[in-house]
Amino acid sequence: xxxxxxxxxxxxxxxxFWLASAPPTDKEYNVRRAFEAGWGGVxxxxxxxxxxxxxxxxxxxxxxxxxxxRRLLGLNNxxxxxxxxLEVNLEEMARVKADYPDRALIASIMVPCEEQAWKDxxxxxxxxxxxxxxxxxxxxxxxxxxxxxxxxxxxxxxxxMVVRWCKKYYDRPVIVKLTPNIxxxxxxxxxxxxxxxxxxxxxxxINSITSVNLDAMSPEPMIDGKGTHGGYCGPAVKPIAxxxxxxxxxxxxxxxxxxxxxxxxxxxxxxxxxxALGCGNVxxxxxxxxxxxxxxxxxxSGLSQWMDEKxxxxxxxxxxxxxxxxxDWQYLNLNYVAKAKINQDACISCGRCYAAxxxxxxxxxAMTPDRTFSVIDAECVACNLCVDVxxxxxxxxxxxxxxxxxxxxxxxxxxxxxxxxxxxxxxPGAVAAE
Amino acid sequence: MTSSxxxxxxxxxxxxxxxxxxxxxxxxxxxxxxxxxxxxxxxxCYDAPCVTACPTSIDIPLFIRQIxxxxxxxxxQTIFDxxxxxxMCARVCPTEDLCEGACVREAAEGKPVQxxxxxxxxxxxxxxxxxxxxxxxxxxxxxxxVVGAGPAGLSCAHRLAxxxxxxxxxxxxxKPGGLNEYGIAAYKSTNGFAQREVDWLLxxxxxxxxxxxxxxxxxxxxALADEFDxxxxxxxxxxxxxxxxxGDDLAGVADAVSFIADLRQSxxxxxxxxxxxxxxxxxxxxAVDAAVQSKLLxxxxxxxxxxxxxxxxxxxxxxxxxxxxxxxxxxxxxQPHAVREGAIDLEYTSDDGTGLCGTGEVISLPVDQxxxxxxxxxTTDGGLTVEGRKIKVTxxxxxTRAGVWAGGDxxxxxxxxxxxxxxxxxxxxxxxxxxxxxxx
Numbered sequence: 001x002x003x004x005x006x007x008x009x010x011x012x013x014x015x016x017f018w019l020a021s022a023p024p025t026d027k028e029y030n031v032r033r034a035f036e037a038g039w040g041g042v043x044x045x046x047x048x049x050x051x052x053x054x055x056x057x058x059x060x061x062x063x064x065x066x067x068x069x070r071r072l073l074g075l076n077n078x079x080x081x082x083x084x085x086l087e088v089n090l091e092e093m094a095r096v097k098a099d100y101p102d103r104a105l106i107a108s109i110m111v112p113c114e115e116q117a118w119k120d121x122x123x124x125x126x127x128x129x130x131x132x133x134x135x136x137x138x139x140x141x142x143x144x145x146x147x148x149x150x151x152x153x154x155x156x157x158x159x160x161m162v163v164r165w166c167k168k169y170y171d172r173p174v175i176v177k178l179t180p181n182i183x184x185x186x187x188x189x190x191x192x193x194x195x196x197x198x199x200x201x202x203x204x205x206i207n208s209i210t211s212v213n214l215d216a217m218s219p220e221p222m223i224d225g226k227g228t229h230g231g232y233c234g235p236a237v238k239p240i241a242x243x244x245x246x247x248x249x250x251x252x253x254x255x256x257x258x259x260x261x262x263x264x265x266x267x268x269x270x271x272x273x274x275x276a277l278g279c280g281n282v283x284x285x286x287x288x289x290x291x292x293x294x295x296x297x298x299x300x301s302g303l304s305q306w307m308d309e310k311x312x313x314x315x316x317x318x319x320x321x322x323x324x325x326x327x328d329w330q331y332l333n334l335n336y337v338a339k340a341k342i343n344q345d346a347c348i349s350c351g352r353c354y355a356a357x358x359x360x361x362x363x364x365x366a367m368t369p370d371r372t373f374s375v376i377d378a379e380c381v382a383c384n385l386c387v388d389v390x391x392x393x394x395x396x397x398x399x400x401x402x403x404x405x406x407x408x409x410x411x412x413x414x415x416x417x418x419x420x421x422x423x424x425x426x427x428p429g430a431v432a433a434e
Numbered sequence: 435m436t437s438s439x440x441x442x443x444x445x446x447x448x449x450x451x452x453x454x455x456x457x458x459x460x461x462x463x464x465x466x467x468x469x470x471x472x473x474x475x476x477x478x479c480y481d482a483p484c485v486t487a488c489p490t491s492i493d494i495p496l497f498i499r500q501i502x503x504x505x506x507x508x509x510x511q512t513i514f515d516x517x518x519x520x521x522m523c524a525r526v527c528p529t530e531d532l533c534e535g536a537c538v539r540e541a542a543e544g545k546p547v548q549x550x551x552x553x554x555x556x557x558x559x560x561x562x563x564x565x566x567x568x569x570x571x572x573x574x575x576x577x578x579x580v581v582g583a584g585p586a587g588l589s590c591a592h593r594l595a596x597x598x599x600x601x602x603x604x605x606x607x608x609k610p611g612g613l614n615e616y617g618i619a620a621y622k623s624t625n626g627f628a629q630r631e632v633d634w635l636l637x638x639x640x641x642x643x644x645x646x647x648x649x650x651x652x653x654x655x656x657a658l659a660d661e662f663d664x665x666x667x668x669x670x671x672x673x674x675x676x677x678x679x680x681g682d683d684l685a686g687v688a689d690a691v692s693f694i695a696d697l698r699q700s701x702x703x704x705x706x707x708x709x710x711x712x713x714x715x716x717x718x719x720x721a722v723d724a725a726v727q728s729k730l731l732x733x734x735x736x737x738x739x740x741x742x743x744x745x746x747x748x749x750x751x752x753x754x755x756x757x758x759x760x761x762x763x764x765x766x767x768x769q770p771h772a773v774r775e776g777a778i779d780l781e782y783t784s785d786d787g788t789g790l791c792g793t794g795e796v797i798s799l800p801v802d803q804x805x806x807x808x809x810x811x812x813t814t815d816g817g818l819t820v821e822g823r824k825i826k827v828t829x830x831x832x833x834t835r836a837g838v839w840a841g842g843d844x845x846x847x848x849x850x851x852x853x854x855x856x857x858x859x860x861x862x863x864x865x866x867x868x869x870x871x872x873x874x
Contacts, residue, residue, distance in 0.1 A: 068474040068475075069470070069471050069474050070470070348538040348539070348541045348542040349479075349483065349538055349541065350477045350479040350480070350538040351479050351480030351481055351482075352477060352478070352479065352480060354480050355480035367480075367481075371481075371483065391477050391542075392542065
C-alpha cells in the first residue's frame with residue numbers, strides 16, 4: 001500500500017488532500033467533520049482584520065454550469081471572506097489544531113495592504129498553532145473592490161511587498177495564493193518568490209458570469225434583480241489551472257518553488273495530474289461542496305491504488321514528473337505522424353465522428369450505406385476531433401505511423417528523426433539544422 | 435364478485451379496483467426529471483438510425499435535443515410536422531422493433547434512449563395547450579373525400595386540410611379513430627386518449643366528419659369520385675380469418691378484434707364476461723393484446739397458441755415478455771385442430787423446410803373462450819384492383835383508378851402498424867395535393 005504521507009514546506013499531513021479556503025473550512029464544526037472524514041489538511045477560510053466582520057449578501061451566492069444529468073461542471077460564487085469575528089475563528093483554530101496535531105491547518109489571511117494590518121494579525125495567528133499562512137491575493141469579487149484579494153494579486157509589486165512583511169512578522173511557512181485573472185501567471189509567482197514566499201497555491205477563482213436569467217435579464221446568481229461577476233471554480237477550470245501550474249513549474253524564475261494545486265480537483269486522478277505537473281499537494285473545494293467530505297475516501301484509495309500499480313511508494317516519487325514534458329509548441333516533433341483508427345468491433349455507428357470530420361474538419365472519414373465508418377488516411381491529419389466526440393472510449397485511437405512508411409496524405413516518407421519548427425524550411429526565422 | 439375459477443364465461447372476476455390497476459397506463463408518463471435524464475442520453479447521431487427506422491421519419495435527434503434544452507413545445511412541433519398522430523404512436527408503436535431497436539445505445543449497451551416515452555412527453559406538452567398548432571393554408575376550393583377515420587385517414591385528412599383543401603371524412607363506425615379507438619389494448623391508450631387525439635386533430639378545421647357511413651353500404655366509390663376532386667380510402671381490414679377447423683362456430687369462439695373492441699367500448703369492465711380458460715390462436719400484436727386483457731379481466735388460464743416458433747411470431751419479444759409477465763402462457767409450434775365443448779385440441783407442428791405440417795400429436799386444453807387472431811382480410815375494395823389481398827397501389831398510394839388513393843391496412847405496402855398508416859396517409863395527401871394543384 002503506497003504511503004500517501006506528504007511533507008509540504010515541512011508541514012506533514014497524512015495525505016496530499018487539503019481543503020481549500022472556502023465555505024467548507026469556515027468554522028470548527030466543518031473542519032472537525034472534515035478531519036474525521038480523513039482530509040489531510042485544511043486552509044481555514046480567509047480571516048480579515050479585527051473589528052466588525054464583513055457582511056455577505058442575503059440572496060443566492062452561487063451560480064452553476066451543468067453537464068449531462070445536472071452534473072455540476074462549474075460553480076461560481078460571490079461570497080466574501082469569513083463573516084465571523086476574528087477572535088472566534090482564532091479560538092476555534094487553536095482548539096482544532098490541538099485536537100488534530102497530525103493534520104495540516106493553514107490560516108488564510110486577507111487584510112488591507114498596510115504593514116500595520118499584517119503586523120497586527122500575524123502574531124495572533126501564530127498563537128493558534130496553525131502550521132502556516134496562505135495569503136489570499138485571489139478573491140476576484142467584493143474584496144477586490146476594497147483593494148484586497150485579486151486587486152493585490154494582479155500587481156506583482158504589491159505581492160512582493162506584502163510577502164516581505166509576512167516573512168518579517170511571521171516565522172512559519174508563507175504560501176501565496178494566486179489569482180488567475182491576470183495575463184501572465186509567472187509574474188505574480190516570481191514576485192512571491194522574490195518576496196521570500198515559501199510556496200504558491202493556485203488557482204483562485206476566475207471572474208465569471210455563469211448564466212443570464214432570460215426572464216429577469218440579470219446575471220445569476222441574482223440578488224433582487226441584479227447580479228455581479230463571481231469566482232468560477234469546479235471541474236470546468238481544471239485545464240486552466242493546470243496550465244498555470246505548469247507555467248510556474250517550468251519557468252526559470254520559479255522552477256522548484258513548492259506549489260499547492262487548486263482548481264477543479266474532483267477525483268484522485270485530477271490530484272495525480274496536478275502533482276505530476278509539480279504540485280506537492282492539492283486543495284479541494286467544489287468537489288466537497290457537491291458531494292460532501294466523503295469523497296476523500298475515493299481520492300485516497302484511488303491515488304494509492306494507482307501508485308501501487310506504478311510502483312511509487314511515496315508521493316514525492318511522481319511529483320513533477322510530467323514537467324520536463326511540458327514544452328513550447330515550437331519544440332514539438334513535426335516528423336511525428338499519426339492516423340486515426342476506428343475499431344469496428346467497438347463502433348456503435350452513431351456517426352458523430354463523421355459529422356464532426358465532414359462538417360468541421362478534414363473530410364477524412366468515409367461512411368457506407370450500412371453505416372460503417374472508416375478513416376481515409378490520405379485526408380487524416382490526426383487532429384483527434386473524432387476521438388474527442390466518439391461516445392465509446394478507445395473506439396477511435398491515434399496510431400503513430402512507423403518511420404520509413406509513406407504518409408498517404410503528403411506522399412512523404414515518415415522520418416524517424418526529430419525535427420521541429422525552429423528548423424523547418426517554412427519558418428522565416430529558422431536556424432539551419434546542423 | 436365472481437372468482438377467477440368460476441366456470442365458463444363470467445363477468446366480474448376481479449373487483450373494480452383490481453381492474454383499474456390492471457388496465458392503467460402501461461407506461462406512465464415520465465416526470466420532468468426523468469425526461470431530462472432520458473433526453474441527456476441521446477447522442478445526436480449523424481443521419482440517425484432511429485429516424486431511418488421510423489416509418490414517418492420523425493427527426494428524433496432534433497426533438498430530443500429540443501426537449502433537453504427546455505423547449506418541449508418545439509419538440510412536439512417537430513414530431514407533429516412528420517406525424518400528426520405522434521401522440522398515439524408514442525403509446526402504441528413497437529418502438530423495440532423501430533426507433534429504439536435501431537438506437538445506437540441499444541447496440542452499445544442494450545439500453546436504447548427512451549424515444550417513445552420522450553415522444554409522449556413532447557406530444558403531451560403540445561396537446562395540453564389550448565388550440566391547435568397548425569394553421570390552414572388559404573382555401574384552394576378543392577374537396578377531398580377521405581373514407582375511414584383511422585390512422586391513415588386522419589393523417590391524410592389533416593395534411594389535406596392544412597394545405598387548404600376541404601375534407602369530408604367518413605367512417606363506418608360510430609366513433610372516429612379506427613383501430614386507435616377499437617383495436618388497441620386499453621392499457622396503451624388510457625383515459626379516452628384516442629378520442630381526445632381525434633378532437634385535437636380536427637381542431638385544424640376544414641374537416642367535416644361523418645360517422646356511421648360505410649363504403650359499400652352508405653357510400654359508393656363511383657359517387658364519391660364524381661362528387662370530389664379526389665378520394666382517399668383508408669378503410670382498414672374488416673374481416674377476420676377463420677380457423678377452418680371443426681368447432682369454429684361454437685358459442686365460445688370469437689374474433690380477438692371484436693373482443694378488444696367490446697372491451698375498449700365498455701364503460702364498466704366488471705360487466706364484461708371472460709372465460710376461466712382462454713386460448714388465443716395467433717402470434718401477432720392482436721393475439722397478445724387479447725390474451726393480456728383476458729388475463730387482466732381475471733381469466734384463470736390464458737394461453738397463446740402459435741403455430742410456429744418464437745422467432746417467427748409477429749409480436750415483438752417485448753410484447754411476448756409483457757404477456758408472460760402478466761401470466762399468459764405462450765405455446766409455440768401448435769396449431770388448432772378442433773374446438774369441442776369445454777376443450778380445444780391443438781396439434782403440434784413441424785417444418786422440415788417444405789412447409790408447416792401437423793405431427794399428429796394432439797394436446798387438449800380446457801377452454802371456455804377461444805379468440806381468433808390469425809389475421810384480418812379486406813372486406814371493402816370499392817371495386818379497385820386487389821393484389822395480394824390488398825388494394826393495389828403504386829407510388830404514394832395511387833390505386834389503379836385515377837383520382838383515388840388508398841393507404842393504411844387496406845392498401846399494399848409496409849407493415850400493418852399505426853405509424854405506417856400515418857405515413858401512408860400523409861404521403862398520399864401530398865400526392866393528392868400535387869395532383870390536384872397541377873397547372874394551378
